[in-house]
Amino acid sequence: PSYLHIFMAGSISGMAQALVLAPVDLVKVRLQNQTHPYGRGLASPRASQPRYRGPVHCSASILREEGITGLFRGGMALMLRDVPTMAVYFVTYTALCRGLSQERCEPGSATVLMAGGCAGTASWVLATPMDVVKARLQMDGVKKVEYAGVLDCVLTSLRREGPRVFLKGLSLNSLRAFPVNAVTFLSYENLLKLLC
Template sequence: MSIERLKDEGTRQQVVIAGGIAGLVSRFVIAPLDVVKIRLQLQSHSLSDPVSCDGIKGPIYKGALNTIRSIVRQEGIRALWKGNIPAEVLYVTYGGIQFTTYRTITQAQALLPMKVPESVQSFVSGAGAGATATTITYPLDLLRTRFAAQGIDRIYAGLIASLRDINRHEGPTGFFRGLSAAVGQIVPYMGLFFTSYEFLHQRIGGKTLPFGSGDATAGIFASIFAKTAVFPLDLVRKRLQVQGPTRSRYIHTNIPEYKRGVIHALATIWRKEGYRGWYRGLTVSLVKAAPASAVTMWTYERVLHSLISTNRADEMWEIYTGYDDEYDD
């Protein structure tokens, strides 16, 4: 998916379809890891400090496997897919918007009078696509987090009920809690991800590795690099998303209250939990990000190429049948 190929390859509709399907497939594969990551990110007490665990009513998770076992044992295996409905809509919508915006910005940059380095084009396109898709789909992201953070005692009866409750008790702004952290995270993340992906894809993508695995490999390494760089903002975003009147009713009943924005939240977490507090859930996040990005990029490339090939076949058939008609006349 290099800059030159994006300028000419695939129609807007094909890009939307390919991006949406890629997001849908990716979400289905990594849904349980996503729930585990959210639970670990919302756990504010330090496992190395027993005093901080005193009085905690919710579970105390110790690593990804322990978290999975605890969730299945206490809430059932279906709990690993909590928040999957808004998440599926989020991933499909996000994927379509992201790839469409990326392609549009890339094509727009090609019209600039001055030549911009390809790495800079990738960064700008990725950052712009990520910020646009994040802002438009953010309410779905917030709902995904809140459903994943619910324990056995349900806070929201369902998706429609959650929309009504949040609007009634928190107002329209309640759907955008933590948006500044999300945009602050996604701009450098997507910029770094697409820049790294383009760099790696040119060297190991396509047919360099068997069965098209170069696309997946490039996606894995690009995602690990970008995810690690911006993870503290991702953690703050999750904690800000569960602020409000329901904050103490989630599986972790002691989620701190942050009233002064992203920077204050980062400083508070560092002061009370240490630097490790910024990276709670990083391991499972990287484990999740690798297959998610690999599946997303691999699926996107395959679906887009399939759509283009099908369209070309249809065009050839139309030309062929049209020629026969003229010949018969």
């Protein structure tokens, strides 16, 4: 397939992924950002209880307090993150495999590992700024509604914390992305050979 076809397929897969991922990712972010002292130094046992008791309770609470649209809070930011990111992810992987392999030859394991790792890292470099925005929008429902939407979140975050705010988590995401995606693509390519 041409790079344009790969780019389009990656973009569409990013859109499909974002639609399915939005509610699950919201619950994950809310649970991860739940802060409570676990009863240390507090007189009242009630004060040490977390807001959400688990994923099902978190989902039910969001539905009850924010409605069905609450489950998709931050969904537009997720879409803006995943559509271009998945396109770049697959184009980078394909371009590196083609560039590092002899013409008309299947890429070897080392090539697949390198291309997969680089593709994962490149995609997270692109994704991290919108990932920051997405997480802030998702946490907005826990506190008070602070942002009027994606653009407002971007501008408010930029005004309050400067441009570096959009790089939060980039080093960790990149460090994780290389080995995870190298193994992902190596597994994918080897399973494809076994099954075909």
